[in-house]
Amino acid sequence: GLLLVFRDARALAAEQDYVEMLQRLQIGARVLSGAEVGAREPALRSGVAGAIEHTGDAMLRPERLIAGLAARVQALGGVIESGARIEGFDTGDARIATVRTTRGSFRATQVLLALGAWSPLLARRLGLHIPVQPGKGYSMTWDAQPGAPRTPLVLKERSVCVTAWEDGFRLGSTMEFSGWSEGLNPVRLAALRRAAG
Secondary structure, three states, X not given: OEEEEEOOHHHHHOOHHHHHHHHHOOOOEEEEEHHHHHHHOOOOOOOXXXXXXXXXXXXXXXXXXXXXXXXXXXXXXXXXXXOOOEXXXXXXXXXXXXXXXXXXXXXXXXXXXXXXXXXXXXXXXXXXXXXXXXOEEEEEEEEOOOOOOOOOEEEHHXXXXXXXXXXXXXXXXXXXOOOOOOOOOHHHHHHHHHHHO
C-alpha cells in the first residue's frame, strides 16, 4: 500500500470526496488517523494529522524491471545493442529492413525503439510521431539506516514521494521539462533536500 500523508487536518478532510469516489469504484482507500500513521511509519516526525491509505498500490524497482525485460528479450532471441549510435535505417515495403549503427548494420524482422525520451527524435526519421516529452525527475537515494522509512509515502504538503525498499529508500519530488538537457538544476536539488527535512 501507499500512504498520502497530511500534516494539515483541513487538507486531509478536503480529500474525503476523493476517498469516497475511490471506494465507490472499489479501489482500496481509507483514511487513517495521525496515531495510526505514526504506528505504521515511525520514521515520520510528530504532527501528522492523518493519511489516505491506498491499500492496493504497489511499487517496483525500475532498474530491476528493465533488467528483467532485457533478460526476457534476450531469452527470446532478441539482441540489445547498448551504446551504439543509430546512424540510419534501410526501409522497404513499409518496414525497417536494416538498422545502421556505429557498430555495424543489423537486419531484423522486428525493431523496438526503446530510447526513452529520445525515441521521438529517432522516430521522426521514419516519419512516425511518438507523443513522448522528455522529463527529468529529481530524486535522492540512501542506503538503509536505522529509523529510515519503511512504507511508500507521499508527503502531500511538501510534494515529496518516499519509496522504501529492503536495502534503502529514495526521496523524489519535482519533474523538470527542459528538453533533452542532461544537466541537473542545483536549485531543484536544494529544494528537494529542504522538503525532505
